[in-house]
Amino acid sequence: MSLADSVSSVSSLPSGWIVQKFGGTSVGKFPEQICEDIVKTYSESHQVVVVCSARSTHLKSEGTTTRLLLAAEYAADEKKEEYLEVLRLVEEDHVNNAREKIQNAELRERLIDETREEIRHVTRLLDACLIIGEVSAKSNDVVMACGEKLSCRFMSYLLQDRGVKAQYVDLSMVASDMELSNGLDAHSYKLLGERFAAEVRRLPEGTVPVLTGFFGLIPGGLLRAVGRGYTDLCAALTAVGLAAEELQIWKEVDGIFTADPRKVQKARLLASVTPDEAAELTYYGSEVIHPFTMEQVIKARIPIRIKNVMNPQGDGTIIYPDNIGKRGEATPPHPPISVQNIPASVFTSKKTATAVTAKSDIAVLNIHSNKKTLSHGFLAGVFTVLDKHKLVVDLISTSEVHISMALHYTKELKHNFGKALEELKKFGDCDVTKDLCIVSLVGIHMKQLIGIAGAMFKILADERINIEMISQGANEINISCVIDRKDVIKALNALHDRLLLRAFTGGSAVDQRLENLKLDDVI
Numbered sequence: 001m002s003l004a005d006s007v008s009s010v011s012s013l014p015s016g017w018i019v020q021k022f023g024g025t026s027v028g029k030f031p032e033q034i035c036e037d038i039v040k041t042y043s044e045s046h047q048v049v050v051v052c053s054a055r056s057t058h059l060k061s062e063g064t065t066t067r068l069l070l071a072a073e074y075a076a077d078e079k080k081e082e083y084l085e086v087l088r089l090v091e092e093d094h095v096n097n098a099r100e101k102i103q104n105a106e107l108r109e110r111l112i113d114e115t116r117e118e119i120r121h122v123t124r125l126l127d128a129c130l131i132i133g134e135v136s137a138k139s140n141d142v143v144m145a146c147g148e149k150l151s152c153r154f155m156s157y158l159l160q161d162r163g164v165k166a167q168y169v170d171l172s173m174v175a176s177d178m179e180l181s182n183g184l185d186a187h188s189y190k191l192l193g194e195r196f197a198a199e200v201r202r203l204p205e206g207t208v209p210v211l212t213g214f215f216g217l218i219p220g221g222l223l224r225a226v227g228r229g230y231t232d233l234c235a236a237l238t239a240v241g242l243a244a245e246e247l248q249i250w251k252e253v254d255g256i257f258t259a260d261p262r263k264v265q266k267a268r269l270l271a272s273v274t275p276d277e278a279a280e281l282t283y284y285g286s287e288v289i290h291p292f293t294m295e296q297v298i299k300a301r302i303p304i305r306i307k308n309v310m311n312p313q314g315d316g317t318i319i320y321p322d323n324i325g326k327r328g329e330a331t332p333p334h335p336p337i338s339v340q341n342i343p344a345s346v347f348t349s350k351k352t353a354t355a356v357t358a359k360s361d362i363a364v365l366n367i368h369s370n371k372k373t374l375s376h377g378f379l380a381g382v383f384t385v386l387d388k389h390k391l392v393v394d395l396i397s398t399s400e401v402h403i404s405m406a407l408h409y410t411k412e413l414k415h416n417f418g419k420a421l422e423e424l425k426k427f428g429d430c431d432v433t434k435d436l437c438i439v440s441l442v443g444i445h446m447k448q449l450i451g452i453a454g455a456m457f458k459i460l461a462d463e464r465i466n467i468e469m470i471s472q473g474a475n476e477i478n479i480s481c482v483i484d485r486k487d488v489i490k491a492l493n494a495l496h497d498r499l500l501l502r503a504f505t506g507g508s509a510v511d512q513r514l515e516n517l518k519l520d521d522v523i
């Protein structure tokens, strides 16, 4: 299918807005393709809104946001020379990029001047922080916002350079901290969505707004409230505010696959996944979309499409529940398949899991209580200690006197871990196993299947993979276990081959007798 066909297949509703979000590495590596092949093409038939993250030329971990956060850290440590050097690098990178990509001399010079002014603004702010001896959450946010300001100024000039009427829109001050004093709740989501939409609607018709993915200022800081990847949420709220036809998250991968295509060669692109599945996959290692993005957009009945900047013709993956109608449709376009009423034919199509995913940098912490039973307040006490040391629990399982937790563990968290362990010893004997990974099987159909967990653990046993811990999510669409890091590729490929690929080709790893038992229940 050509891009023009794929563009026109997005049905035209009255507003006709499409919100397109581009990540930092896409802006860094493929800005011309974004302008020429994507924004230009879509804006011929739709009203397009662009939302961008800060530029990264290589990896996000080495990109502009990371550099700016480092500059703020240096200022907090009173290291002036160091933060000036980081800001110099950010400026140099953006100025060189402008020189290289913007052909029109007037636009280019204007962009370079504005870039330098943004950097001067951040320098003045950090100098002031140095004097008062503190970088507050708000100052940190203002520094971080510079990344999106620079990338969006660049993208709007590049679009103009390539003949698209575009306008830079700064959302960093769109709402005051007074208005957002309760943090990010339903009320502030609504307020922000309306403000973003008002900024867009203010522009003359036919203009493509380029919105800074940074928005705020949220009390306590955007990093604490949302974390890295906040641009996805900004795009989502814009889509809701505009009642858009579609929210498009453009990545450097064709969409959501049955497994990480870098780790599982036979991984297949999924045409659609439900929001719950997307949330589980994101949390457990397949970070394709920020988890906060989905709820508001889906409530507003707006589909989310993941697409590839390097392959704009591809259909991508749609994130949408299969049992509700789209915006403008009272009922779904096809007979809805409610998960409670799945017809037998769906089971005979032998759908098992939707995808398999892995999350690395995991340690298992076991606490063996020194009491005969887990006493009142035991869990609360354990979680208070973990929270104090900023340790996040990904999985948990308990028995009467024993608790096992899988936690995120990196070099940077080593110190926090040590401190937490000292405090946790008052609850009982503690032991820690490191260098582990969580492997998760995710799928909406798993709710209906008896034997899927058995099949998963049998496959791992056949591969002689030791399981440290097991857990099934309360929503029953995720079965996870913790294994040694060295076994992860083997585990992913074995589970994918025997549970997912067979589902595509008509086989099933689930014992047929168990499946029949389930069918008896449904009928």
Ligand SMILES: Nc1ncnc2c1ncn2[C@@H]1O[C@H](COP(=O)(O)OP(=O)(O)O)[C@@H](O)[C@H]1O
Binding pocket: 023, 024, 025, 026, 060, 250, 251, 252, 253, 255, 256, 257, 258, 259, 260, 261, 262, 281, 285, 286, 287, 288, 355, 357
């Ligand atoms: N199930 C999955 N489907 C698609 N991509 C996945 C999956 N699991 C992990 N990934 C990885 O997530 C990455 C997301 O795409 P990319 O646009 O490169 O990331 P980023 O937004 O962090 O720059 C890809 O590199 C891909 O290998």
Ligand SMILES: N[C@@H](CC(=O)OP(=O)(O)O)C(=O)O
Binding pocket: 022, 023, 024, 025, 053, 054, 060, 065, 066, 147, 213, 227, 228, 229, 230, 231, 232
């Ligand atoms: N630039 C920010 C926000 C963001 O959304 O990034 P990305 O879209 O590249 O994941 C960050 O790096 O966290």
